[in-house]
Amino acid sequence: MVQLSPETDTASYELNGRYNPDVYKYCAGYQYEDKTIVGFSHTHFSGTGHSDLGDFLIMPTTGTLQLNPGTADKPGSGYRSAFSHQNELSQANYYKVKLDDHNILAEMTTTARVGFHQYTFPKSDQSHIILDLMAGIYNYPDKNVWTYLRVVNDSTVMGFRQTNGWARTRTLYFAMSFNKAFFKHGYKKYDKREVYGGFWGKFNKTENFPEIAGKQIRAYFDFKTEEGEKIKIKFAISPVSMAGAMNNMQTEIPGWDFDKVKNDGQQQWETELHKIEIKGNQETKENFYTSMYHTMINPTIYMDADGQYKGIDQNVHKAEGFTNYTTFSLWDTYRALHPLFNIIEPKRNADMVQSMLAHYEQSPEHMLPIWSNSGNENWCMSGYHSVAVLADAVVKGTITDINTANKALDACIATATHRDYEGIGEYMDHGYIPDEKSGVSVSSTLEYAFDDWSIAQLAKKLNRMDVYETFMNRSANYKNVYDPKVGFMRPKLANGEFRKGFDPLTTINEGFIEGNSWNYTLFAPQDPKSLIQLMGGNKRFTRYLDSLFTMNLPDKYFAETEDITRDGIIGNYVHGNEPSHHVAYLYNWTDQPWKTQERIRMILPRMYKPTSDGLGGNDDTGQMSAWYIFSSLGFYPVAPGSDQYSTGSPAVDGATINLDNGKTFTINVKNQSAKNVYVQKMVLNGKPLTGLTISHADIMNGGEITFYMGSKHR
Structure with missing residues (x-):
């Protein structure tokens, strides 16, 4: 259910008021000839003639916080990073790449329903994990119907994303857990209306918020890291509920042993292949x-x-x-x-x-x-x-x-x-x-x-x-x-x-x-x-x-x-x-x-052919x-x-x-x-x-x- 992999770019449905052919180019989010990585999202189609998904993009960064992805021709204008294929390794159930602009080694593996991230940071008082709830593949206007994010404690958040894309009525829930407490968190909302009544009408708190909802949100979580310190993230998804996502995480990855999860998954692939x-x-x-x-x-x-x-x-069933x-x-x-x-x-x-x-x-x-x-x-x-x-x-x-x-x-x-x-x-x-x-x-x-x-x-x-x-x-x-x-x-x-x-x-x-x-x-x-x-x-x-x-x-x-x-x-x-x-x-x-x-x-x-365009x-x-x-x-x-x-x-x-x-x-x-x-x-x-x-x-x-x-x- 989780197909965790890098996004080198995404494409909007329209470009300069016309249909954008790159929508199909980026149906899986990754193009080998691209020079930058925008982040790592948890759902993908593989080799389809149509585009969608790309849910819950995560990107680790260092230095001054930037919440805009920037553009490929100006990677410094946002949180994306340059990378080299020489510092990239792709295997069944394991991906590794060096994010050059942030000096971060990114690694990831999965179970059936949980993505497991491991980011090796440099020494920094400005280390960030960005959770982009706006990002997605096939981003035509108003694809995001609603997103919600709740901070459970200083190492766990939960939420959901509703989209009206190729799948017209789709809600995906998540639970996200860190191996280390973040000392600060915040968000930026890109909705036309910045504040939506209720709690936010009274407090309008962009840092250390308890929850946030809107159509277009990017959140961040801040850490102070030592040289070579590993920030690990378990990210579980569910089509049913946030509680279902949390249960998926606790069932499939109860601990924090990245190598065990990687090796167990690769052994499954060995058996199948x-x-x-x-x-x-x-x-x-x-x-x-x-x-x-x-x-x-x-x-x-x-x-x-x-x-x-x-x-x-749209009812909940049990298989x-x-x-x-x-x-x-x-x-x-x-x-x-x-x-x-x-x-x-x-x-x-x-x-x-x-x-x-x-x-x-x-x-x-x-x-x-x-x-x-x-x-x-x-x-x-x-x-x-x-x-x-x-x-x-x-x-x-x-x-x-x-x-x-x-x-x-x-x-x-x-x-x-x-x-x-x-x-x-x-x-x-x-x-x-x-x-x-x-x-x-x-x-x-x-x-x-x-x-x-x-x-x-x-x-x-x-x-x-x-x-x-x-x-x-x-x-x-x-x-x-x-x-x-x-x-x-x-x-x-x-x-x-x-x-x-x-x-x-x-x-x-x-x-x-x-x-x-x-x-x-x-x-x-x-x-x-x-x-x-x-x-x-x-x-x-x-x-x-x-x-x-x-x-x-x-x-x-x-x-x-x-x-x-x-x-x-x-x-x-x-x-x-x-x-x-x-x-x-x-x-x-x-x-x-x-x-x-x-x-x-x-x-x-x-x-x-055994080539990138094979x-x-x-x-x-x-x-x-x-x-x-x-x-x-x-x-x-x-x-x-x-x-x-x-x-x-x-x-x-x-x-x-x-x-x-x-x-x-x-x-x-x-x-x-x-x-x-x-x-x-x-x-x-x-x-x-x-x-x-x-x-x-x-x-x-x-x-x-x-x-x-x-x-x-x-």
Whole structure:
């Protein structure tokens, strides 16, 4: 729940009266090329295409007190500090940096709900800890609704922050404890009205105050330090109450042993990262375990140590028998992240399913989550992809309880038949979403069709065959937006005619989201065989795939909007946007499956590098990294909701998956190299593998697969 890390800067929603593109640049708060650090906040998204959070920023300083962060070009104008990467160390569950302007060594680690800071100060009578309750990521006007701070004693403070950001109704509580008493504390309030009635109308006391409330507040706590003295801070958060935050702190870090907390957390990471052990060169290992780390950052815990959390109905609930999670970027993560969890994190994924069902029960719309965060539904992106996560978990045996499985199916049906949501009514009536009704009519139609297929697989597993038939029929709706005259998916009017004036290369106003028609025409992962026939058969389909990867996309298509760059794009294949993530595997359904192997091994080194800018696009809360893990191991879940994985070309020299059931699945790779990317043969548990798939049971039952690699395709 706590994701404590440095902020090198933040971005306001507007810049000079216009939208500020740096809002997305700073979605996680940190940019490697920046030269200053503003402070350390406790909540972050990881690799999202949207910005929020950045709560409760702490910054240690020395000298004359400054409560303004200043600017990067004039760091001395505020409390921020210059730093050097030479004096910076980043590990799982540990971060260290020297704050040059204040001569302070900053260190931090965490437990699930508590951030633990350790600041080594120089000798000074003017040592400060600043608590900025104004700071945050994605600071558009009036994001802060209210903040409150109460001084409990000379070493403990508590409070909360209410925000109206991407999550529109969000309150986060905190408890903050110092290992040393502060001798003075104070605040500055930046609200338009400096004093708000009651106590403050009588006393208006800015130093040594007992409590303070307002929209825009920065507080400070003063110490006298000796050379090398360590000021430690435990900072706990809660979605429920200040008392909940304090209980989280006392439960998870009762003492002040920083190294123990750090080492305990790092041992947890060692345990998780050893769930897949690979062989390979240093670059491969750095890429692989960075990806493993990324996949385990989100979704995030969202409940107190006692199980209480605030639901989407804004009431307090208690998670009985499961851990409640949030940060569900489902448009991204249903594709590979949750399928990966079904292999290496089944208990966590089962808890995520329970969290989604709790969301459904509490939702006033009675829908499963679309993109949920902090007890809020953000309604971001298209599709209702939680159904694919639920289906995949049941089909693969992560969820075995029949009552839970049937409850999941009922929730899927209710979500997929909610006629008032995003064109579902029109989709049900027409078999597609008319162009007049939605600016993303085609992509939503295609994504709904896939989701419907996954619901059908769940229904089949539960032998509810009437539901299976209904949703299998709906899953063929992707065909309704294919125009055989032009060979592309394209916007269709309510009267059944295709919209005129269509450019399959453009992304603007053509019925698609984060992709163009060239990409989305290939989006029927539930039915590749029929898609190939729809598009004219094997030869034409293969030429289409070849062209996608090799065409030279004209510059004008990158200039349509500030948000479109060449990052993550190979030809017209867009790896940085998830709708293309299954595309390279589609050759497996043609007579040239070796091209899947070739494309995978081309994509891996181009889109993933062990550098500060090594990802070809946002990580999207782990989906990009999950693609890397699967693809480098040699197989991929083309259609979540199926128990089959499509084989590719392993880029590791070998791997062992250590399963929670005590078994192991070993991947042997013979003669793998940068040139030997073609699979000559595969042997599964001693028997030749004649097809291009392996099953989930093949993995979970333990055993081994051996890939024999060569430089020429077969």
